Amino acid sequence: MTDVILKAQSLSKTYQQGSFQVPVIKGVDLEIQRGEQVAVVGSSGTGKSTLLHLLGGLDSPTAGSVVLDGQDLSALSEAARGRLRNRKIGFVYQFHHLLPEFTALENVMMPLLVRRQQTTHVRDKAMELLNQVGLSHRSGHKPAELSGGERQRAAIARALIIDPICLLADEPTGNVDRHNARNIQDLMMSLDGKFQTSLIVATHDMQLASSIPRVLRLEDGMLK
Numbered sequence: 001m002t003d004v005i006l007k008a009q010s011l012s013k014t015y016q017q018g019s020f021q022v023p024v025i026k027g028v029d030l031e032i033q034r035g036e037q038v039a040v041v042g043s044s045g046t047g048k049s050t051l052l053h054l055l056g057g058l059d060s061p062t063a064g065s066v067v068l069d070g071q072d073l074s075a076l077s078e079a080a081r082g083r084l085r086n087r088k089i090g091f092v093y094q095f096h097h098l099l100p101e102f103t104a105l106e107n108v109m110m111p112l113l114v115r116r117q118q119t120t121h122v123r124d125k126a127m128e129l130l131n132q133v134g135l136s137h138r139s140g141h142k143p144a145e146l147s148g149g150e151r152q153r154a155a156i157a158r159a160l161i162i163d164p165i166c167l168l169a170d171e172p173t174g175n176v177d178r179h180n181a182r183n184i185q186d187l188m189m190s191l192d193g194k195f196q197t198s199l200i201v202a203t204h205d206m207q208l209a210s211s212i213p214r215v216l217r218l219e220d221g222m223l224k
Contacts, residue, residue, distance in 0.1 A: 026221035090159030149180025
C-alpha cells in the first residue's frame with residue numbers, strides 16, 4: 001500500500017510576457033511518498049523554483065493539479081490553501097530569509113508564535129531543533145552574527161518546527177562554501193530518520209543530488 005503525501009498531475013505553468021506566452025512547466029506528473037527524498041536537477045532557468053512553488057502552493061498552475069495530503073490545492077480558497085501550506089509544508093531557500101532583528105531562537109520560534117501557541121512550549125521545541133542542527137550554542141545570536149552555514153541550518157530548523165510532512169528546499173547549498181554545503185547535505189539526509197519528513201530538493205549541486213536516492217531532471221519543462 002502506498003502512502004502518497006504529495007501528487008502533481010498534468011501540472012503546467014505558463015507566464016505571459018507582453019504578447020508572448022512562455023511555458024515553463026509542461027505537464028509534470030509526480031508522486032512523493034511519505035519520508036521519500038527526491039532531487040530535482042537542471043541548469044539555471046529551467047523552472048526548478050517554479051516547480052517547487054507550484055508543489056508548495058505558493059503559485060497556482062495554469063493547468064493540472066497538486067494534491068497535498070489528500071487535498072487538492074486548486075479546490076481551496078487562498079486562505080485555506082495558506083493554512084494547509086503553513087501546517088504541512090516547510091520551505092528552505094538559497095537565501096535564509098531570517099528576520100535580522102531577531103535571534104536564531106526567535107526566528108525558529110516564529111512560525112508557531114504567529115499561531116499564538118504557548119511561548120514556553122514553542123521555545124523548548126525551538127531549542128530542541130537548534131540542538132539537533134548543531135546550533136544550540138548560537139541560539140542567542142542574530143543572523144548578522146552567524147556564518148552562512150549557521151544561518152542556513154537555522155532556516156532548516158525554522159522550517160521543521162511546524163512538523164511538516166514535506167520539506168521543499170530550493171538550492172539550499174547554493175549560497176554557502178563547500179564545507180558548509182556538506183554539513184547541510186548531511187543534515188538534510190537525516191530528516192527521514194529523525195522527522196519522517198519527505199524532502200524535495202531543487203539543485204544544480206550534483207554532489208548534493210548524488211546523495212539523494214531519487215533524482216529527476218527538469219528539462220524543457222518536463223521531468224525525466
